[in-house]
Amino acid sequence: xxxxxxxxxxxxxxxxxxxxxxxxxxxxxxxxxxxxxxxxxxxxxxxxxxxxxxxxxxxxxxxxxxxxxxxxxxxxxxxxxxxxxxxxxxxxxxxxxxxxxxxxxxxxxxxxxxx
Numbered sequence: 834x835x836x837x838x839x840x841x842x843x844x845x846x847x848x849x850x851x852x853x854x855x856x857x858x859x860x861x862x863x864x865x866x867x868x869x870x871x872x873x874x875x876x877x878x879x880x881x882x883x884x885x886x887x888x889x890x891x892x893x894x895x896x897x898x899x900x901x902x903x904x905x906x907x908x909x910x911x912x913x914x915x916x917x918x919x920x921x922x923x924x925x926x927x928x929x930x931x932x933x934x935x936x937x938x939x940x941x942x943x944x945x946x947x948x
Contacts, residue, residue, distance in 0.1 A: 841887050907939040 856875070860868050889905055913932040916922040924932070 838887065838890070841883070841890055844886075845883060904939065906935055910936045910939075 860871065863871075892904075910932050913924055913928065917924045
């Protein structure tokens with residue numbers, strides 16, 4: 834891929850068409866006082882996602898793709914921790930075990946690189 838940002842911009846442009854239609858269909862009957870807070874969170878989330886996805890694309894050009902992929906998948910670990918500890922979501926034994934396995938895989942990738 835010659836320019837990761839070309840891909841990122843086209844991805845966002847094409848995706849925004851479909852997402853806009855879905856949002857309009859779901860939100861058209863909501864009162865304005867419910868739509869505005871949802872829209873604000875959606876815009877913030879979209880900007881964060883754009884920045885994070887762009888940083889992953891840059892990282893794949895700068896360093897080894899395997900390490901970048903392991904780091905990207907470790908976000909699942911942080912999401913599970915935030916969900917369980919801060920948001921009070923229930924994480925079962927299977928979910929905790931699989932999340933731990935992802936974290937362990939990221940550690941193995943990092944330790945294995947130094948050998």
